[in-house]
Amino acid sequence: MYSYPWLANWIRFKRIGNNKYRVYNYLFDKKYILTKESVDRLRMLDGDTDPLDIYSDLSEDEVYDLIEKYEQAGLIRKGRFLIKSFPTINYTLFVPQKTKTTRKICKALNLIILLSWLPLFAVGLYSFFNTNSWLMGYVDNYEMQFILGYIVAILLGLSLHEISHTISCFAYGGDVFEFGVMLNFIIPGAYILTNEKKIKNRFSLIQLFAAGIEMNFLIAGISFLLMPLYYYSLSMFFFTIAFMNSLLGLFNLVLTGFLDGQRIFEKAFGYCGKNSLFDSVEVIIHSKRTRNSLRKKGIDGKATIIFSYILFSFKLMMPIFILTDIIIILFGYIL
Numbered sequence: 001m002y003s004y005p006w007l008a009n010w011i012r013f014k015r016i017g018n019n020k021y022r023v024y025n026y027l028f029d030k031k032y033i034l035t036k037e038s039v040d041r042l043r044m045l046d047g048d049t050d051p052l053d054i055y056s057d058l059s060e061d062e063v064y065d066l067i068e069k070y071e072q073a074g075l076i077r078k079g080r081f082l083i084k085s086f087p088t089i090n091y092t093l094f095v096p097q098k099t100k101t102t103r104k105i106c107k108a109l110n111l112i113i114l115l116s117w118l119p120l121f122a123v124g125l126y127s128f129f130n131t132n133s134w135l136m137g138y139v140d141n142y143e144m145q146f147i148l149g150y151i152v153a154i155l156l157g158l159s160l161h162e163i164s165h166t167i168s169c170f171a172y173g174g175d176v177f178e179f180g181v182m183l184n185f186i187i188p189g190a191y192i193l194t195n196e197k198k199i200k201n202r203f204s205l206i207q208l209f210a211a212g213i214e215m216n217f218l219i220a221g222i223s224f225l226l227m228p229l230y231y232y233s234l235s236m237f238f239f240t241i242a243f244m245n246s247l248l249g250l251f252n253l254v255l256t257g258f259l260d261g262q263r264i265f266e267k268a269f270g271y272c273g274k275n276s277l278f279d280s281v282e283v284i285i286h287s288k289r290t291r292n293s294l295r296k297k298g299i300d301g302k303a304t305i306i307f308s309y310i311l312f313s314f315k316l317m318m319p320i321f322i323l324t325d326i327i328i329i330l331f332g333y334i335l
Contacts, residue, residue, distance in 0.1 A: 003047065003048065004045070004047055004048065004049060004050055004051060005045050005047070005051060005067055005070075005071065005076045005077065005078045006045050006046050006047035006076060006077065007042060007043060007045050007046070007075070007076055008025075008027070008074060008075055008076055008077050009095045009177045009178050009193075010025065010026045010027040010074075010177040010178075010193060010195075011023060011024065011025060011026075011074075011075055012024040012026065012175075013039055015036075016033075018036075019035055019036045019037075020033055020034070020035060020036070021033070021034050021035075021036060021039045023039070023075065025073065025074045025075065026175070026177065026193075026195045027074055027177070027193060028073075028074045030073070030074070032073065032075075041054050041055065042070070042075065042076070045076055051063050051066075051067055080092040080180075082178075082180060082193075083182075087184060087185045088182065088183070088184050089182060089183045090180055090181075090182045090191060091180050091181050091182070092178050092179075092180040093178075093179055093180045093181060094178070094179055095177065095178045095179075096166065096170070096176050096178075096179065098170065098175065098176070102170060103170055103171065103173075106166075106167045106168075106170035106171040107171045109167045109171075110167050110168050110171035110172075110207075110211070111171075113164060113167070113168075113211060113214050113215060113218060114207060114211075114214065116218060117214040117215070117217050117218040117221070118214075118217070119221075120218055120221035120222060120225070121217040121218065121220055121221035121224075122221070123221065123225065124220065124221035124222065124223070124224030124225045124242065125221070125224060127224055127225050127227075127228060128224045128227060128242075131227075131228045142236055145234065145235075145236035145237040145240070146236055146237075146240050148237055149236065149237040149238070149239070149240025149241050149244075150240050150244060152237075152241055153219075153240055153241040153243075153244035153245055153248075154188070154244065156219060156241070156245075157216055157219060157241075157244060157245045157248045158188070158189055158190045158248075159190050160215050160216075160219065161190070161212035161213075161215055161216055161248065161252070162179060162190040162191060162192050162212060163179070163215075164211040164212045164214065164215035165192050165194065165208065165209075165211050165212050166179060166192050166194075167211065168207060168208040168211035169192075169194045169196065169199075169208055172199045172201070172204040172205075172207075172208060173198050173199060174194055174195055174196045174197075174198055174199050174208070175194060175195040175198070176192060176193070176194050177192075177193040177194065177195070178192070178193050179191075179192050180192075196208060202267060202268075205267050206264055206267050206268055209260050209263040209264045209267065210260065210264055212252060212260060213249045213252050213253060213260055216245045216246070216248045216249035216252070217245070217246065217249045219241065219242075219245040220241075220242040220243070220245040220246040220249065221242075223238045223239070223241040223242035223245070224238070224239075224242045226238045227239055227242070284305060285309065291305055
């Protein structure tokens, strides 16, 4: 744990003159112009060096004011908590280093995920339905297997889901600023901070957004294949992992504002509006004036309204998935 503030990992510098730099804050999507001296000193903030030593020509109050200014601009950070305000907590685990070797490894891993997830999931399902694994018969320690399987499924599914996004982003030349864990109300999760602006190919972006879902189905497929090998001892354990990761994959395909499904849909159909697709949809749904304006455009406007209602209905799938998850937990525990 660093003792002092350090330069934020989502900051990039570009020299634009003899004594000026353009500073990019990719997290806040902002740009700043700083002098070369300011940038040199900013880079010296490494978490181990006292800012008072770096800015020795300034008074203590001036240094603290400057550090506060940099922190508010998102140029530096003072701890591993990216967000620490109810109901959300984001905690940074590690900052990946982008090297040529890392990119080569990520390219290979990304290709493996891309080519293997569907065949393995299909073969896993075939094995599950054609070896009577779904009957399972008598299973030792049914409840314990279910509980352990559920815990492993969530931890493995969420972490590898985000790591797959990281691998894909590196593979296609994007930036990965950090990887961490999060808690939203009581729901655990994982997150990555990336910059995909360098990736121009549409297919690459679609695959980047879909990489986590592919990993969930890959885990499910492998787990289905392992069930017959441990028919009595661990079949419920592997079934729970397979089922929950299948559910996670489907859940992330839901076309709603913060899941992968929306980004895949937007990129696949070429949506490039300033706001997210669902922000535009909600404006149409809730604004009578906007709908009336669209109706005047004829069939295209009316089709846009109908399409907006269809997309908006996908939000209803969110509570359905959550309710299904709760029922599965209760059902497994009771049995």
